[in-house]
Amino acid sequence: MMITVDPERCYGSGDCVYRAPHVFTTVDGFGAVREGREAADDDPKVREAAEGCPSQAISIAGRD
Ligand code: SF4
Known part of the structure; x- marks a missing residue:
């Protein structure tokens, strides 16, 4: 399972970086998954960040 950020939807709120800075970062003002952290989907902070992303x-x- 992989974590991805859809650049078409992201508007750079930074919420994901606030919630899980060890996995998310910003690139050119938009949210992105840190290199090598794409498979950290079992981390509750990642799930919290996904659920809290204002633009989904x-x-x-593999997740419902
Ligand atoms: S929380 Fe969502 S909209 Fe905000 S920076 Fe992260 S991916 Fe983009």
Whole structure:
């Protein structure tokens, strides 16, 4: 399972970075998954970040 940020949806609120800075960062003002952290989907902070993304831009593949 992989964590991804849809650049078409993300508007750079930064909420994901606030909630899980060890996994998310910003690139050019938009949310992004840190290199090497794409498979950290079992981290509750990642799920919290995905659920809290105001534009629903964060996906965890294989998740309902
Ligand atoms: S919380 Fe969502 S909209 Fe905000 S920076 Fe992260 S991915 Fe983008």
